[in-house]
Amino acid sequence: MTVPTGVETNRTGVAALWHDPQARSIIYQAVALGLVILAGWYLFSNTLQNLEERNISTGFGFLDRSAGFSISESLVSYEASDTYGRAFLVGLLNTLQVALLGIILATILGTIVGILRLSTNWLVAKLASAYVEILRNIPVLLQLFVWYGVITITLPSPRQAFEPMPGVFLSNRGFMIPAPVDDPVHGYMGIALLLAILLSLALRAWARRRQNRTGLQFPVFPCSLAMILALPIIAWMVGGAPVVFELPILEGFNFQGGITLSPEFGALLLGLTTYTSAFIAEIVRGGILGVDHGQTEAAASLGLRRVRVLRFIVLPQALRLIVPPTTSQYLNLTKNSSLAVAIGYPDLVSVGNTTLNQTGQAIEAVTIFMTVYLSFSLAISVFMNWYNSRIALVER
Amino acid sequence: MTLKSFLAAGAFVAASAVAMPAIAGETLDAVRDRGELRCGVNTGLAGFSNPDSEGNWQGLDVDVCKAIAASILGDADAVSYTPLTAQQRFTALQSGEVDVLSRNTTWTLTRDTSLGLHFAPITFYDGQGFMVRKELGVESVHDLDGATICVQPGTTTELNLADFFRANEMDFEPVVIEDFEEVNAAYFAGRCDAYTTDSSGLASVRSTAPDPTAHMILPEIISKEPLGPAVRQGDDEFFNIVKWVVYALIEAEEYGVNSENLEEMRETSENPGIKRLLGAEPGMGEHLDLEEDWAYNAIEAVGNYGEIFERNVGPDTDLGLERGINGLWTDGGLMYAMPVR
Ligand SMILES: N[C@@H](CCC(=O)N[C@@H](CS)C(=O)NCC(=O)O)C(=O)O
Numbered sequence: 026m027t028v029p030t031g032v033e034t035n036r037t038g039v040a041a042l043w044h045d046p047q048a049r050s051i052i053y054q055a056v057a058l059g060l061v062i063l064a065g066w067y068l069f070s071n072t073l074q075n076l077e078e079r080n081i082s083t084g085f086g087f088l089d090r091s092a093g094f095s096i097s098e099s100l101v102s103y104e105a106s107d108t109y110g111r112a113f114l115v116g117l118l119n120t121l122q123v124a125l126l127g128i129i130l131a132t133i134l135g136t137i138v139g140i141l142r143l144s145t146n147w148l149v150a151k152l153a154s155a156y157v158e159i160l161r162n163i164p165v166l167l168q169l170f171v172w173y174g175v176i177t178i179t180l181p182s183p184r185q186a187f188e189p190m191p192g193v194f195l196s197n198r199g200f201m202i203p204a205p206v207d208d209p210v211h212g213y214m215g216i217a218l219l220l221a222i223l224l225s226l227a228l229r230a231w232a233r234r235r236q237n238r239t240g241l242q243f244p245v246f247p248c249s250l251a252m253i254l255a256l257p258i259i260a261w262m263v264g265g266a267p268v269v270f271e272l273p274i275l276e277g278f279n280f281q282g283g284i285t286l287s288p289e290f291g292a293l294l295l296g297l298t299t300y301t302s303a304f305i306a307e308i309v310r311g312g313i314l315g316v317d318h319g320q321t322e323a324a325a326s327l328g329l330r331r332v333r334v335l336r337f338i339v340l341p342q343a344l345r346l347i348v349p350p351t352t353s354q355y356l357n358l359t360k361n362s363s364l365a366v367a368i369g370y371p372d373l374v375s376v377g378n379t380t381l382n383q384t385g386q387a388i389e390a391v392t393i394f395m396t397v398y399l400s401f402s403l404a405i406s407v408f409m410n411w412y413n414s415r416i417a418l419v420e421r
Numbered sequence: 422m423t424l425k426s427f428l429a430a431g432a433f434v435a436a437s438a439v440a441m442p443a444i445a446g447e448t449l450d451a452v453r454d455r456g457e458l459r460c461g462v463n464t465g466l467a468g469f470s471n472p473d474s475e476g477n478w479q480g481l482d483v484d485v486c487k488a489i490a491a492s493i494l495g496d497a498d499a500v501s502y503t504p505l506t507a508q509q510r511f512t513a514l515q516s517g518e519v520d521v522l523s524r525n526t527t528w529t530l531t532r533d534t535s536l537g538l539h540f541a542p543i544t545f546y547d548g549q550g551f552m553v554r555k556e557l558g559v560e561s562v563h564d565l566d567g568a569t570i571c572v573q574p575g576t577t578t579e580l581n582l583a584d585f586f587r588a589n590e591m592d593f594e595p596v597v598i599e600d601f602e603e604v605n606a607a608y609f610a611g612r613c614d615a616y617t618t619d620s621s622g623l624a625s626v627r628s629t630a631p632d633p634t635a636h637m638i639l640p641e642i643i644s645k646e647p648l649g650p651a652v653r654q655g656d657d658e659f660f661n662i663v664k665w666v667v668y669a670l671i672e673a674e675e676y677g678v679n680s681e682n683l684e685e686m687r688e689t690s691e692n693p694g695i696k697r698l699l700g701a702e703p704g705m706g707e708h709l710d711l712e713e714d715w716a717y718n719a720i721e722a723v724g725n726y727g728e729i730f731e732r733n734v735g736p737d738t739d740l741g742l743e744r745g746i747n748g749l750w751t752d753g754g755l756m757y758a759m760p761v762r
Pocket residue numbers: 463464465466505506507525526527528573575576577578599600601618619622623646648
């Protein structure tokens with residue numbers, strides 16, 4: 026056999042490795058990684074050393090200590106004697122609550138406004154554009170202050186609260202509504218609701234199969250809606266139709282009993298929802314406009330009705346354009362919820378800042394903030410990416 | 422404000438990661454090089470630290486800053502003020518954004534030990550009180566069961582409030598807002614039944630009310646709030662300076678030295694204590710690594726402690742506070758300077 030001649034073959038050991046492009050790239054990456062780790066380690070150890078020299082406490086041990094401050098609203102039970110860890114949990118759940126509700130409401134509102142902006146009715150279209158332009162161009166922090174001010178300044182004190190309906194009160198302490206008193210029937214109503222949802226899904230699958238087979242259509246949506254509304258009501262009536270409500274009653278300084286929506290929560294939810302909905306409206310409008318007009322015309326010439334054109338031709342294509350930018354709006358809303366501190370809603374950052382200040386453990390608190398927001402953001406992204414790939418056009 | 426406190430925390434994190442360890446003496450050198458003292462003050466608490474209509478900072482806490490600057494640099498105006506909320510103040514001091522924190526800050530064990538701070542002598546002995554709208558008909562803190570109460574986060578106020586209601590088995594709903602203006606606005610708008618903070622702060626907030634007579638301060642005081650300036654640990658030289666400037670202001674009042682008779686006293690007084698204080702008898706300045714006229718300059722700029730009190734928070738001001746426990750020990754108060762000798 027001929028021995029291949031050439032410089033390469035003469036190299037051995039390190040030199041050979043160095044001249045192998047693949048090995049070289051691995052070496053580069055290893056060196057880069059090593060440097061990053063080294064820098065990280067330097068920052069970390071230097072931080073610890075500095076904190077120690079300045080006599081500033083470190084570590085997460087404080088999470089087990091009693092917090093000592095009260096929190097105005099909480100989804101889980103919390104008292105001042107509970108730990109800082111639990112206070113963080115309260116803040117986290119409050120953030121989740123406002124973010125989740127905000128995302129749902131902003132999506133609904135944004136979609137409606139986005140479609141209205143395309144309306145052929147001049148007034149409707151202009152009103153929708155005004156909504157978008159005003160809300161989109163004012164900093165959201167200012168909007169929160171405005172909502173909060175409107176709620177606390179214009180609404181009367183609890184003793185002079187508005188009562189638009191019996192048992193429903195509106196005052197500068199919030200929005201109070203009657204709470205249904207616990208009853209076993211509520212459990213059955215929940216089961217009925219679940220059943221209705223499952224039946225609707227089954228109905229949809231059946232209707233689809235039947236349509237594929239026979240071409241016959243079935244009004245799935247009205248039927249599902251009827252079931253979802255009716256089944257719990259039937260369960261409630263079978264259970265003896267209990268109508269015991271705990272009414273909010275003015276007692277001393279404020280209303281006791283019932284369900285309370287605080288001004289802080291209300292202002293934050295309103296502010297985040299309307300602000301984000303303006304962006305979503307633009308995305309929806311852009312998405313719909315992005316679908317080639319020929320598609321609509323083709324669908325119309327097939328004799329499809331307008332609603333069906335929107336539902337089966339335009340929206341599926343528009344969604345591909347809508348979902349990715351909407352994802353980043355969801356992320357924005359979640360992150361903007363940390364502006365809650367400004368108006369006193371006890372979200373994660375608000376509770377965390379207080380903890381930071383009472384314990385002095387800035388680095389730990391900031392680490393918790395970053396971890397939580399990063400996890401939220403990643404979770405939203407993963408979900409939306411999954412959804413996006415599901416609705417992606419399948420080329421046939 | 423929010424963003425600012427976040428940035429302050431961030432800056433602190435970054436500073437801790439790269440900063441060199443504190444070396445004794447570095448703060449004094451830095452102040453001298455800069456020609457300016459960086460002082461952390463309140464965002465606007467009448468009587469303590471509040472910019473006047475021309476933007477000049479005024480108040481008891483501000484005068485402490487001025488006295489320190491006068492002692493070190495010979496110029497009471499060589500101060501840059503950083504307004505800080507309760508939440509921002511400690512990180513601002515820890516990260517080196519300010520040299521000294523003179524911002525109605527309560528001296529507590531936790532702050533002293535775990536935040537890396539040293540507290541200089543107390544400049545105002547305070548206690549926490551409550552303010553309510555008169556129309557509520559509340560006479561005592563014990564009538565506040567079930568009330569909604571406005572409070573600022575990151576304060577001892579917030580902790581005392583929870584402790585007090587727990588100990589008395591009463592309920593309350595807190596409304597916790599960081600920004601001072603916003604929390605005051607919330608109270609004045611009726612979002613809260615009561616407002617709680619240090620009673621000096623209550624007097625100040627009440628004086629800014631649309632109608633001060635519509636509000637009353639309840640008689641009970643539920644805590645001890647010794648307020649004093651704080652510095653970073655690890656720089657004993659600077660700590661000593663701040664400590665002794667405060668003592669000098671009090672000692673001056675004890676000796677009857679004030680901003681008017683100061684010069685005359687330095688020339689003519691035969692009292693060895695006064696001579697040491699004002700530098701007619703050298704030595705004290707040298708121990709502090711300052712000029713011998715350090716205390717002289719401080720008193721010349723802001724007066725003795727009594728003058729500072731009267732001018733900023735005393736009976737003739739909007740706050741209208743009596744000396745009370747903030748009087749000299751010789752008058753039955755708590756102000757007692759360690760001997761300058
Ligand atoms: N002395 C207390 C309370 C200090 C405090 O922050 N008080 C409030 C209410 S008077 C205040 O000064 N706010 C003004 C601001 O946030 O700028 C402490 O050190 O925690």
